[in-house]
Amino acid sequence: MNRHHATGIVTAFAWMVLGFLALPAFAVVPISFTDTRYLAMPDEHWSLQHWRAFLSSREWHDSIWQSLWIACVSTLGAVVAGTLCAIGCWRVSSRWSERVRTAMILPMAVPTIVYALGIYRLYVDLDLVGSAIGIVFAHTVTGLPYVVLTVSASLANIDPRLEQAARGLGASVGQTLRWVIVPNVVPGILSGAIFAFIHSWDELIVVIFIGGRAFFTLPRRMWDGINDNLDPVIAVVATAMILFTLLVLSAELALRARRPRS
Amino acid sequence: MPSQSNAPAGWRPRHGAYWLIILPALAMLVFLYLVPLADVLVTSITDPKPGLDNYLLLFTSTSVQKTLLTTLRIAALTTFVALLLGYVVAYAMRAANSSQQRLMLFCVLLPFWISVLVRSFAWIALLSSRGPVNAGLMAWGLIDEPLPLVRNETGVLIGMVHVMLPYAVLTLYANMRGIDVRLVAAARSLGASRFQAFRMVFLPLTRPGLIGAGTLVFILSLGFYVTPALLGGGKVLMIAEYVAVQINDTLRWGLGTMLATTLMLSVLAALWALSRVLDVKRLFGA
Amino acid sequence: MLSPVPEPLVRFANVRKSYDGTVDAVRALNLEVARSEFLTLLGPSGSGKTTTLTMLAGFERPTEGRIFVDGEDITDVPVEKRGIGMVFQNYALFPNMTVAENIAFPLRVRGVSRAEMTSKVVRALSMVRLDGFGDRRPQQLSGGQQQRVAVARALVFEPRLILLDEPLGALDRQLREQMQYELKHLHQRLDVTMVYVTHDQVEAMTMSDRVAVFSTGALRQVDVPRRLYEAPASLFVARFLGESNALPATVRQHDEGCCAATLATGETVTAVMPVPCAPGSAVHLVVRPEKILLGEAAHDSPNRFAARIAEVTFLGDQTRLRLAAFGADDFIVKLANTAGQETFAPGTEIDIGWQAEDCRALAE
Numbered sequence: 001m002n003r004h005h006a007t008g009i010v011t012a013f014a015w016m017v018l019g020f021l022a023l024p025a026f027a028v029v030p031i032s033f034t035d036t037r038y039l040a041m042p043d044e045h046w047s048l049q050h051w052r053a054f055l056s057s058r059e060w061h062d063s064i065w066q067s068l069w070i071a072c073v074s075t076l077g078a079v080v081a082g083t084l085c086a087i088g089c090w091r092v093s094s095r096w097s098e099r100v101r102t103a104m105i106l107p108m109a110v111p112t113i114v115y116a117l118g119i120y121r122l123y124v125d126l127d128l129v130g131s132a133i134g135i136v137f138a139h140t141v142t143g144l145p146y147v148v149l150t151v152s153a154s155l156a157n158i159d160p161r162l163e164q165a166a167r168g169l170g171a172s173v174g175q176t177l178r179w180v181i182v183p184n185v186v187p188g189i190l191s192g193a194i195f196a197f198i199h200s201w202d203e204l205i206v207v208i209f210i211g212g213r214a215f216f217t218l219p220r221r222m223w224d225g226i227n228d229n230l231d232p233v234i235a236v237v238a239t240a241m242i243l244f245t246l247l248v249l250s251a252e253l254a255l256r257a258r259r260p261r262s
Numbered sequence: 263m264p265s266q267s268n269a270p271a272g273w274r275p276r277h278g279a280y281w282l283i284i285l286p287a288l289a290m291l292v293f294l295y296l297v298p299l300a301d302v303l304v305t306s307i308t309d310p311k312p313g314l315d316n317y318l319l320l321f322t323s324t325s326v327q328k329t330l331l332t333t334l335r336i337a338a339l340t341t342f343v344a345l346l347l348g349y350v351v352a353y354a355m356r357a358a359n360s361s362q363q364r365l366m367l368f369c370v371l372l373p374f375w376i377s378v379l380v381r382s383f384a385w386i387a388l389l390s391s392r393g394p395v396n397a398g399l400m401a402w403g404l405i406d407e408p409l410p411l412v413r414n415e416t417g418v419l420i421g422m423v424h425v426m427l428p429y430a431v432l433t434l435y436a437n438m439r440g441i442d443v444r445l446v447a448a449a450r451s452l453g454a455s456r457f458q459a460f461r462m463v464f465l466p467l468t469r470p471g472l473i474g475a476g477t478l479v480f481i482l483s484l485g486f487y488v489t490p491a492l493l494g495g496g497k498v499l500m501i502a503e504y505v506a507v508q509i510n511d512t513l514r515w516g517l518g519t520m521l522a523t524t525l526m527l528s529v530l531a532a533l534w535a536l537s538r539v540l541d542v543k544r545l546f547g548a
Numbered sequence: 549m550l551s552p553v554p555e556p557l558v559r560f561a562n563v564r565k566s567y568d569g570t571v572d573a574v575r576a577l578n579l580e581v582a583r584s585e586f587l588t589l590l591g592p593s594g595s596g597k598t599t600t601l602t603m604l605a606g607f608e609r610p611t612e613g614r615i616f617v618d619g620e621d622i623t624d625v626p627v628e629k630r631g632i633g634m635v636f637q638n639y640a641l642f643p644n645m646t647v648a649e650n651i652a653f654p655l656r657v658r659g660v661s662r663a664e665m666t667s668k669v670v671r672a673l674s675m676v677r678l679d680g681f682g683d684r685r686p687q688q689l690s691g692g693q694q695q696r697v698a699v700a701r702a703l704v705f706e707p708r709l710i711l712l713d714e715p716l717g718a719l720d721r722q723l724r725e726q727m728q729y730e731l732k733h734l735h736q737r738l739d740v741t742m743v744y745v746t747h748d749q750v751e752a753m754t755m756s757d758r759v760a761v762f763s764t765g766a767l768r769q770v771d772v773p774r775r776l777y778e779a780p781a782s783l784f785v786a787r788f789l790g791e792s793n794a795l796p797a798t799v800r801q802h803d804e805g806c807c808a809a810t811l812a813t814g815e816t817v818t819a820v821m822p823v824p825c826a827p828g829s830a831v832h833l834v835v836r837p838e839k840i841l842l843g844e845a846a847h848d849s850p851n852r853f854a855a856r857i858a859e860v861t862f863l864g865d866q867t868r869l870r871l872a873a874f875g876a877d878d879f880i881v882k883l884a885n886t887a888g889q890e891t892f893a894p895g896t897e898i899d900i901g902w903q904a905e906d907c908r909a910l911a912e
Contacts, residue, residue, distance in 0.1 A: 021428070022373070106291075111526065114302060117298075137290070142295075173280070205488070219379050230390075447607055447627075448640035449657075451628070451634040452654035453658055454653070462653070
């Protein structure tokens with residue numbers, strides 16, 4: 001029967017496309033074990049030589065450490081400011097707060113290269129190029145949209161009368177936030193935190209412009225590595241990053257499973 | 263929004279406190295985001311001297327025009343391919359059973375989560391002349407010499423489609439899930455063949471999804487930097503990389519900021535136009 | 549009254565449908581639909597009525613058995629080749645087309661010429677009293693109007709059979725009643741065969757020539773509405789159609805369709821027994837609340853018992869009494885509020901009774 005035929009072809013094609021999507025994630029793993037000195041699949045046997053080079057490299061360690069703490073601090077900033085902002089907009093719920101919320105999405109929409117130019121010019125004036133605080137702030141502000149969006153999505157499931165009830169029972173704004181609203185949007189906050197963390201952890205273009213000589217985060221070191229020489233060590237770094245991302249991703253999935261269906 | 267409009271007036275809390283908690287994020291956005299963007303815009307009309315001289319280059323400079331054309335061509339091609347492949351995947355996902363659906367969704371989300379840098383690098387490794395793709399093709403005897411798959415437009419296109427495909431799939435899938443399957447059943451019971459039901463009922467109903475996914479992929483492609491820079495190997499210059507070159511190598515701030523402003527305004531204009539048709543915030547996962 | 553004619557339009561022959569291989573959604577179904585008949589498939593959700601309809605429409609294939617339309621075996625004919633019009637629960641109007649385009653759809657896919665299409669669409673629109681609505685979008689219409697468009701769309705290509713799957717479910721009560729009569733009149737005027745699915749027994753009674761009652765995948769009884777109500781073949785049918793008092797009892801003796809049975813509280817009752825049961829078997833004695841005789845009127849009846857009024861509810865056109873009798877307090881009596889109807893007070897002792905032919909002994 002030709003109806004099963006047609007559906008079968010569509011499904012088979014879809015799986016091929018899905019294979020194309022998943023391919024790169026798995027392809028770099030064997031390359032990181034290559035026994036050659038260039039980018040290729042292991043030729044005769046699998047070798048740990050590039051993993052050893054990676055693990056004994058001071059530069060890569062410094063980069064990982066830098067990336068990690070920058071991502072942590074800017075995530076913290078984005079989560080606090082973003083959550084408060086989302087809650088405020090949700091509660092005010094006026095035309096203006098709606099505009100604020102729309103504006104918060106801008107960093108996701110505007111091409112990063114434009115922002116990189118702008119923040120570089122600002123930091124040159126403020127003498128913040130190559131400073132930790134400069135990078136953290138830039139990553140915080142560009143991480144905000146993720147938190148605002150996820151927390152807003154969580155809030156959309158909350159009955160606005162909950163807040164009114166708490167206030168009616170005598171709670172102050174602060175008490176209402178702490179005991180009523182925030183506990184109800186924890187899953188949204190955590191999701192937002194993971195998005196914001198990955199955003200900073202992967203961010204390259206802004207760091208290229210404002211990192212100066214002092215800050216070579218992991219993406220920036222990889223970028224330089226790829227542009228200078230295609231050392232298989234980069235495949236090792238890529239593999240490590242993929243594993244790390246998968247770890248964070250499964251944490252997110254676990255959270256999502258715990259979140260009640262809306 | 264079922265808001266508090268029907269609540270008694272006396273219950274309405276003072277919103278002052280809530281505006282106060284919006285303030286930190288808003289202040290950051292204004293001073294660390296909007297001000298820098300405004301500075302880019304201002305620079306584009308003041309450097310090296312006030313006026314619209316920089317924007318004249320859009321019409322006079324051949325290298326600028328070449329970059330713009332390359333950007334538009336690659337973005338359009340990427341959009342077309344991503345929509346085509348994305349449509350098939352979303353369609354199959356919609357028809358699949360739930361365990362298959364989960365696996366498919368995983369495959370779509372997996373690359374979404376791996377940094378663009380890592381993925382571009384993976385493609386370089388895969389597509390290079392000694393990489394597994396060429397090795398495989400040669401082993402099967404399909405080709406005698408490695409195909410030039412990177413450091414050219416082919417490589418950029420493969421990499422870009424790979425980055426954009428999840429956006430297309432997710433947007434189209436969200437749209438398709440909203441379509442009542444009974445409409446297709448109704449069309450069939452009224453005498454339409456499978457293909458007729460698809461063409462006359464299902465396809466027209468996915469138009470908003472196609473428009474949304476197409477615009478999203480196109481505007482994201484316009485500003486792409488990492489993938490074209492790495493997979494193009496400096497030979498395929500798209501606008502974002504061209505801007506970076508102007509600033510880092512030749513220090514032509516006027517030209518760089520002009521192109522950046524043009525890029526930003528085109529993207530925002532496209533989004534604005536799209537917002538007339540769709541809820542744009544949904545596209546970004548709201 | 550209509551009864552299955554020699555040559556039915558639709559015939560289900562031993563049809564069984566199982567989705568998962570273990571539970572039968574429909575089993576051992578033998579059912580015939582006469583030409584020009586309005587047949588309703590009635591039953592609670594999960595009873596198999598919708599599965600039966602979707603098999604007839606062609607969306608599901610029977611696991612076993614065959615389905616015939618016009619003497620032709622259509623079991624393996626694909627949906628679009630069956631030429632059966634269908635009206636869906638939520639209308640399933642195509643939101644991307646205007647009302648006229650929706651109605652023209654079945655003609656378009658059949659390659660009907662433009663001129664003929666236009667005239668047929670206009671005629672179909674006026675048939676459902678929607679003249680001039682052709683250029684609207686379905687979303688701009690009210691629920692009742694959308695409903696009519698769906699009907700027009702199913703009629704326009706003159707199918708030999710029209711299926712309606714709970715088409716009035718989404719409408720409010722008043723509109724639903726009005727639409728019931730409209731559909732009924734349309735059926736009479738067009739002389740078309742209709743198979744209608746609903747879980748609403750009043751709707752089934754109002755519209756149908758015959759009603760087929762389903763429960764848990766099986767066809768329980770198929771008959772004209774009056775006989776279903778007055779002569780239910782099973783306790784399920786008696787309970788599903790209208791209200792009834794069902795008293796558990798044990799058969800003592802029976803002959804020629806009548807029986808004597810003893811209640812748990814000791815009283816003996818004479819009743820009609822459509823399906824013979826051996827003495828000693830458990831049955832339910834079913835009496836409709838409006839068949840109960842009260843006070844003086846009860847004195848001549850063969851079944852006469854003492855009761856006490858527990859509650860009186862005035863319902864406008866009728867009064868509903870809840871009585872304590874037979875060791876329980878849920879015996880219901882309905883009285884039409886005719887002129888001179890006496891009034892009752894809770895706590896009053898009263899005699900009740902009924903004729904033997906108004907009481908049926910039904911097995912579980």
